[in-house]
Amino acid sequence: xxxAPSPRFRPIPWQEWRQRYxxxxxxxxxxxxxxxxxxxxxSVTGITRLPAPSALLTDENTRNLLLNPFFDRGGxxxxxxxxTMASLTRVVKGYLGAAVVGISLGILVGVNPxxxxxxxxxxxxxxxxxxxxxxPITLIALPNVQTAAxxxxxxxxxxxxxxxxxxxxxxxxxxxxxxxxxxxxxxRKYFFKILLPAALPYIFTGLRIAIGLAWLAIIAAxxxxxxxxxxxxxxxxxxxxxxxxxxxxxxxxIGAVGLILDRLVAWAQRLIVPQx
Amino acid sequence: MTxxxxxxxxxxxFPLGGGNFYLALQDINLEIRQGEFVSFIGHSGCxxxxxxxxxxxxxxxxxxxxxxGGQPVQRPGPDRMVVFQNYSLLPWLTVWENVxxxxxxxxxxxxxxxxxxxxxxxxxxxxxxxxKHKYPAQLSGGMKxxxxxxxxxxxRPEVLLLDEPFGALDALTRGHLQEQLLxxxxxxxxxxxxxxxxxxxxxxxxxxIVMLTNGPGAQIGQILTVDIPRPxxxxxxxxxPSYYSLxxxxxxxxxxxxxxxxMRARSAKAIARHGLEKVNLEIGFVPLTACAPLAVAKxxxxxxxHGLDEVHLVRETSWRGIVDGLVGxxxxxxxxxxxxxxxxxxxxxxxxxxxxxTSLTLTRNGNAITLARRFYDQGIHDAQSLRAxxxxxxxxxxxxxxxxxxxxxxxxxxxxxxxxxxxxxDVQLRTIPPAQMVADLKAGTIDGxxxxxxxxLRAALEGIGFTVATDQELWLDHPGKVLGVREDWxxxxxxxxxxxxxxxxxACHYCAQPxxxxxxxxxxxxxxxxxxxxxxxxxxxxxxxxxxxHQPEYAHHRFYGEGLNxxxxxxxxxxxxxxxxxxEVPFPRNxxxxxxxxxxxxxxxxxxxxxxxxGTTQTSRSPIRLFDGSEFTSNQxxxxxxxxxxxxxxxxxxxxxxxxxQVALS
Numbered sequence: 040x041x042x043a044p045s046p047r048f049r050p051i052p053w054q055e056w057r058q059r060y061x062x063x064x065x066x067x068x069x070x071x072x073x074x075x076x077x078x079x080x081x082s083v084t085g086i087t088r089l090p091a092p093s094a095l096l097t098d099e100n101t102r103n104l105l106l107n108p109f110f111d112r113g114g115x116x117x118x119x120x121x122x123t124m125a126s127l128t129r130v131v132k133g134y135l136g137a138a139v140v141g142i143s144l145g146i147l148v149g150v151n152p153x154x155x156x157x158x159x160x161x162x163x164x165x166x167x168x169x170x171x172x173x174x175p176i177t178l179i180a181l182p183n184v185q186t187a188a189x190x191x192x193x194x195x196x197x198x199x200x201x202x203x204x205x206x207x208x209x210x211x212x213x214x215x216x217x218x219x220x221x222x223x224x225x226x227r228k229y230f231f232k233i234l235l236p237a238a239l240p241y242i243f244t245g246l247r248i249a250i251g252l253a254w255l256a257i258i259a260a261x262x263x264x265x266x267x268x269x270x271x272x273x274x275x276x277x278x279x280x281x282x283x284x285x286x287x288x289x290x291x292x293i294g295a296v297g298l299i300l301d302r303l304v305a306w307a308q309r310l311i312v313p314q315x
Numbered sequence: 316m317t318x319x320x321x322x323x324x325x326x327x328x329f330p331l332g333g334g335n336f337y338l339a340l341q342d343i344n345l346e347i348r349q350g351e352f353v354s355f356i357g358h359s360g361c362x363x364x365x366x367x368x369x370x371x372x373x374x375x376x377x378x379x380x381x382x383x384g385g386q387p388v389q390r391p392g393p394d395r396m397v398v399f400q401n402y403s404l405l406p407w408l409t410v411w412e413n414v415x416x417x418x419x420x421x422x423x424x425x426x427x428x429x430x431x432x433x434x435x436x437x438x439x440x441x442x443x444x445x446x447k448h449k450y451p452a453q454l455s456g457g458m459k460x461x462x463x464x465x466x467x468x469x470x471r472p473e474v475l476l477l478d479e480p481f482g483a484l485d486a487l488t489r490g491h492l493q494e495q496l497l498x499x500x501x502x503x504x505x506x507x508x509x510x511x512x513x514x515x516x517x518x519x520x521x522x523x524i525v526m527l528t529n530g531p532g533a534q535i536g537q538i539l540t541v542d543i544p545r546p547x548x549x550x551x552x553x554x555x556p557s558y559y560s561l562x563x564x565x566x567x568x569x570x571x572x573x574x575x576x577x578m579r580a581r582s583a584k585a586i587a588r589h590g591l592e593k594v595n596l597e598i599g600f601v602p603l604t605a606c607a608p609l610a611v612a613k614x615x616x617x618x619x620x621h622g623l624d625e626v627h628l629v630r631e632t633s634w635r636g637i638v639d640g641l642v643g644x645x646x647x648x649x650x651x652x653x654x655x656x657x658x659x660x661x662x663x664x665x666x667x668x669x670x671x672x673t674s675l676t677l678t679r680n681g682n683a684i685t686l687a688r689r690f691y692d693q694g695i696h697d698a699q700s701l702r703a704x705x706x707x708x709x710x711x712x713x714x715x716x717x718x719x720x721x722x723x724x725x726x727x728x729x730x731x732x733x734x735x736x737x738x739x740x741d742v743q744l745r746t747i748p749p750a751q752m753v754a755d756l757k758a759g760t761i762d763g764x765x766x767x768x769x770x771x772l773r774a775a776l777e778g779i780g781f782t783v784a785t786d787q788e789l790w791l792d793h794p795g796k797v798l799g800v801r802e803d804w805x806x807x808x809x810x811x812x813x814x815x816x817x818x819x820x821x822a823c824h825y826c827a828q829p830x831x832x833x834x835x836x837x838x839x840x841x842x843x844x845x846x847x848x849x850x851x852x853x854x855x856x857x858x859x860x861x862x863x864x865h866q867p868e869y870a871h872h873r874f875y876g877e878g879l880n881x882x883x884x885x886x887x888x889x890x891x892x893x894x895x896x897x898x899e900v901p902f903p904r905n906x907x908x909x910x911x912x913x914x915x916x917x918x919x920x921x922x923x924x925x926x927x928x929x930g931t932t933q934t935s936r937s938p939i940r941l942f943d944g945s946e947f948t949s950n951q952x953x954x955x956x957x958x959x960x961x962x963x964x965x966x967x968x969x970x971x972x973x974x975x976x977q978v979a980l981s
Contacts, residue, residue, distance in 0.1 A: 223393060
């Protein structure tokens with residue numbers, strides 16, 4: 040019997056590291072650096088009024104915000120971390136609501152063709168209304184700005200979840216349904232053992248689309264609903280006071296958070312959806 | 316055995332939208348007994364899976380009812396577990412969980428420990444215990460199907476329904492799984508219905524094979540009983556004498572379905588030329604020495620000489636192929652046994668009278684009765700000693716003949732009955748294609764046969780049988796093969812019909828001349844005709860010896876001569892009495908009308924006159940003389956004649972109503 044050689048720790052020589060990772064790392068780095076350079080040049084030469092990327096560090100206000108995201112001076116004057124957290128909290132609330140309602144309604148619609156026929160036009164109609172268009176209605180309909188913001192998140196995120204879930208349920212292979220029919224599986228077991236696992240990939244597709252949309256919507260909503268703590272309002276406020284470099288900083292925050300949220304849902308998907 | 320599944324008068328239509336529908340199945344009646352293994356076979360799209368789904372309850376019939384265990388099938392249930400072609404395992408559950416899910420649902424009354432035992436036992440059964448924690452994606456196709464079978468068996472269904480279970484597997488795995496399934500079904504007496512398109516699989520596994528015709532409106536075309544004993548082992552099954560005849564039966568059926576489909580698609584268009592209504596003819600024949608006139612007419616250009624320049628000879632291996640060809644309309648004409656026109660006209664085929672006419676007797680004689688060599692060795696050289704021998708035996712002996720309506724059947728029966736042997740009680744007669752007789756005699760599945768040459772001579776030359784009686788010992792110059800066409804065909808193409816008779820009559824004349832015999836023997840030995848050794852094909856005058864293995868004699872053909880080719884009403888009347896005698900068809904009260912319509916003497920006379928072979932038109936007034944000294948004449952009362960025969964079945968007399976012949980307007 041041949042024994043496998045025991046793995047020994049061996050530092051990867053620089054040469055080898057370069058060979059292995061360089062092709063993946065160098066192009067994006069070059070791309071980003073190049074982009075920043077062009078930007079810098081454009082700003083320095085005065086072609087655009089936009090501050091250069093270096094302003095993030097050179098501008099004192101912005102540097103403070105960047106280096107100290109955790110301060111809290113009460114009211115709306117909070118560090119970027121808190122601003123982002125406030126927005127995120129809203130997103131989570133609205134998004135969870137959307138997930139619960141979207142998945143349940145989606146399953147109902149997917150299982151029952153009559154309900155599907157009854158509700159489909161309504162859904163398609165409501166789906167087409169832009170998140171911002173909901174803002175005035177919600178501000179009138181709901182008691183305060185906080186709830187209105189959450190509702191806007193909800194209404195934006197619910198459609199992709201709902202529609203994907205419904206499709207997922209409708210797409211359950213006839214074979215599985217036949218097996219369930221022949222075995223006369225109880226409805227509860229059918230739901231958990233067949234319907235849910237079969238529809239899960241579709242549901243997660245919906246969830247991933249929805250998280251992106253929800254994050255997009257919250258920024259827009261906060262800009263419109265002034266006077267709430269949140270990264271959207273922060274941008275608006277900075278713009279009003281002409282702190283352009285702060286706007287850029289916030290934008291970087293927004294992009295980063297969006298990326299993380301998407302990765303998070305993808306990770307959950309890998310965790311939950313059965314590997315086939 | 317009790318009937319477990321009953322399908323009664325089932326019809327299934329699928330709506331196509333716009334008020335249209337597709338008729339998938341119609342008029343399906345089937346009973347499946349407890350413990351039986353039944354296969355459905357047919358071409359794709361024939362509705363065999365639909366029928367399975369109807370039994371499973373996954374689909375409901377538009378009309379009729381399916382019963383399982385005395386209960387009408389309303390919806391699917393675990394008593395009718397299905398194994399689907401694509402396995403239908405849940406990919407997110409392991410092997411164990413897949414089986415366990417079914418067991419928990421269906422055998423909920425058992426304790427968890429017992430359920431685990433059931434799951435384990437069935438995984439052992441299909442040999443998958445080692446893979447029980449794997450997911451379906453990690454298994455091969457064969458393993459997946461084994462899991463599906465284990466899942467199906469674990470819930471102890473009353474009927475196991477398999478929908479092309481091995482269709483997607485490679486040949487090696489398929490064979491292995493078939494054996495496993497066979498073993499399981501035999502050991503546990505599972506009632507099984509399987510849909511398949513694999514002929515070998517069907518024969519290997521089934522007790523009965525249900526063959527479905529092509530859709531739309533598919534019906535059960537035929538049900539074949541597989542009489543191979545169980546337990547079966549593949550090598551033993553393959554060597555079983557019935558195996559190849561069963562297999563060829565199924566393949567014949569499937570090919571026939573394909574041909575009908577092609578025929579429908581082609582809609583053979585008549586090509587009119589040279590003043591003839593149709594010159595493109597499909598003429599059927601069975602490879603026998605008696606097919607010489609057709610071969611000669613084709614090879615010597617006699618068809619073309621009479622304007623039929625697109626004649627295609629269709630080689631059928633059995634008379635059934637000829638019958639199906641005439642009935643299905645894809646043969647224009649055929650060489651048929653002498654009794655076939657009367658038999659078809661009287662409704663011998665599926666009890667539907669189909670008027671078929673004959674206007675030419677192609678050959679006379681050429682038939683003989685052969686017995687296996689062991690009879691000869693035991694000193695049985697004639698019918699008397701055969702009778703004495705048969706009466707000593709407990710098990711009935713089997714004799715082969717080629718078709719119920721052939722002269723072989725009628726002469727063999729007459730010969731047996733004349734010697735006091737009841738052809739249905741003292742022996743069994745079995746229909747076997749001519750070319751297969753020698754093989755069956757060799758294999759010992761039959762004890763003798765009555766068939767046309769060269770198969771008697773061949774058995775004698777190969778030393779496996781001996782000729783116990785030829786034409787001379789039966790009925791000298793009896794009609795052998797005649798030209799048969801459908802009456803509606805003859806009405807539609809009257810000039811073509813005459814041209815055909817002219818060509819063949821000339822060919823008969825050619826065959827009868829001794830200087831051509833060598834040429835014809837070599838012609839017939841060719842692959843497209845008999846495809847056999849030329850020494851088995853003999854023409855001309857035979858020797859006078861009988862019952863001598865060292866000096867084999869052969870039945871001699873007569874192709875042409877005075878009064879030999881003209882269709883004879885007396886002969887066809889005799890055939891009618893014999894067919895009625897053995898219960899093949901009722902005796903027609905309107906026999907005179909039937910004879911008038913079957914024997915087209917007018918066509919023959921015109922043809923004979925036009926080719927200048929007038930000598931043949933004379934009517935032979937002499938009565939039929941058979942070997943037992945009895946005579947049969949046309950002015951005899953046939954029913955009285957029938958009543959005076961000693962051995963016969965309970966024959967019936969009935970008015971056979973034929974539609975008036977109609978000329979198609981085209």
